[in-house]
Amino acid sequence: MRIEYRLFTERLEDEERGSYIAYGLEAVAEGHVCRHISDISVDAAAVSSLVAQCNQNELDICHLDDVIEDWLA
DSSP states (O other): OOOEEEEEEEEEEETTTEEEEEEEEEEEETTEEEEEEEEEESOHHHHHHHHHHHHHTTOOGGGHHHHHHHHHO
16 A cells, blocks of 8 residues: 655644644545654755655655654754
């Protein structure tokens, strides 16, 4: 099953930061979102690059959490 990774934008509220725009990643299989990972970064270009790499390398969804964890480190 092929997974397509996509960037999404959301407006969030935080007690310390107030309102802000954050970017996340969702994994889509057969037209359905099977994973939705919110608030990865406030840097759209960085998350877009991560999404492109996941798609280019045909990342298996079972490795997604590890990839994001490593990317954030």
